[in-house]
Amino acid sequence: MGASHKKPSQDDSNLEIYSLICLDPSFHNNEETVKAQQQLRVSINYLKIFENCYQCEEYIRSVSSYNRFILIINDELARQIVPRIEQLRQVYSIYIHCLDKITNQQWAKQYLKIKCLSDQLDMLVTRIQSDHRINDLFPVVIYNTNELNFHFLYSHLLFDCLLRMNSNNKNKFISLCKNEYKNNENELNIIHEFEENYSANQSLSWYTRKSFIYRILNKALLTQNIDLLFTLRFFIQDIYQQIEQKKCLYPIRVYHSHLMTYEEIQLIENSLGQFISINSFLSACLDRGLALFHLYEPNDLQRVLFEIDADLQLNDMNHFGYIKLVNYCEETEQIFFMLGSIFRIENICLNDDEIWIIQMKLCTENDCQLKSIFNILRNEYHYGQDSNLLSFGEFLIKQGYLNEAEKYYLRLID
Numbered sequence: 001m002g003a004s005h006k007k008p009s010q011d012d013s014n015l016e017i018y019s020l021i022c023l024d025p026s027f028h029n030n031e032e033t034v035k036a037q038q039q040l041r042v043s044i045n046y047l048k049i050f051e052n053c054y055q056c057e058e059y060i061r062s063v064s065s066y067n068r069f070i071l072i073i074n075d076e077l078a079r080q081i082v083p084r085i086e087q088l089r090q091v092y093s094i095y096i097h098c099l100d101k102i103t104n105q106q107w108a109k110q111y112l113k114i115k116c117l118s119d120q121l122d123m124l125v126t127r128i129q130s131d132h133r134i135n136d137l138f139p140v141v142i143y144n145t146n147e148l149n150f151h152f153l154y155s156h157l158l159f160d161c162l163l164r165m166n167s168n169n170k171n172k173f174i175s176l177c178k179n180e181y182k183n184n185e186n187e188l189n190i191i192h193e194f195e196e197n198y199s200a201n202q203s204l205s206w207y208t209r210k211s212f213i214y215r216i217l218n219k220a221l222l223t224q225n226i227d228l229l230f231t232l233r234f235f236i237q238d239i240y241q242q243i244e245q246k247k248c249l250y251p252i253r254v255y256h257s258h259l260m261t262y263e264e265i266q267l268i269e270n271s272l273g274q275f276i277s278i279n280s281f282l283s284a285c286l287d288r289g290l291a292l293f294h295l296y297e298p299n300d301l302q303r304v305l306f307e308i309d310a311d312l313q314l315n316d317m318n319h320f321g322y323i324k325l326v327n328y329c330e331e332t333e334q335i336f337f338m339l340g341s342i343f344r345i346e347n348i349c350l351n352d353d354e355i356w357i358i359q360m361k362l363c364t365e366n367d368c369q370l371k372s373i374f375n376i377l378r379n380e381y382h383y384g385q386d387s388n389l390l391s392f393g394e395f396l397i398k399q400g401y402l403n404e405a406e407k408y409y410l411r412l413i414d
Contacts, residue, residue, distance in 0.1 A: 021048050275370065
């Protein structure tokens, strides 16, 4: 979760948020490391191997801060590079493959992002897989809507266009995925299953499965990648229709839990009483205890519980649905909020169990503080009207983003 002050990025080669980086000259030289790579790519597909610190650091610094790197480094090179990169936002966690664990623990303990040191590569692999499941943060982008800004207008116009455009079939997306995961047998099997069995009424089940389509969609939403989002619009529209069919017609309080950095908590604190727009699908449950049960005890992240009050009778734009999902592993009942849902932050506090409680209320565009913004969207850019399909391109041109406008217009005639 975080505020963005950059224009949407289109330049990342990895379609997912998380990547693996191995800084170890020996990592592709023997059977053990090849096996480790195969096991790791079950959880994290994208993998790059470096043999020297300079090239590794240069690559990390060159990539958008939206990305998150999980590093495996041998102890000799770790001593050189960790002090220089540990504070970078892109560096999510570090695992050190070492011969002498006790000696290395002395210098490593000062770096919070170092999660594990081991002389056993298979143990590091197991730990990475476990940590990645626990720390799979829901990628939420916050925009302060008290001020009229490019990012807020951009995201709401884009989402409106995605829902109003003619749907596309899944074939282009499947071809893209087969190429992206061409050396990942596990993910290719799931892609084949999706190709053969997917139907519109299964969209939320596939989303909550957290396989390739979940990871790719969340990266595309985080970076607002026009090309990828337009390729995925069939899936976004299917989720929208599924939520519409199960709209919740009575006031509810729901709960959403996840892990955040302290800096992200501060961002929320600084937005108290203001509005945030969440640029992703947000899932929540009716059972507070169940939401708390899914909060793990991380070393360097904060545990957060969102308490959300929502009433569709008062709401004319932020749809949410009560969905009973029968997915690949369990039956669950969840509330899903649509892309771009806007909330007011009512309160934030740290309770006795050291869990941050953030109280939010789902808002309507007729709220006195939001009304002027949505009047601009409707009057200048035809928000909520079919003509908005052209207006979004005009908006990009006015903002000076000619390349993005060209891509958008090409998508309209595709």
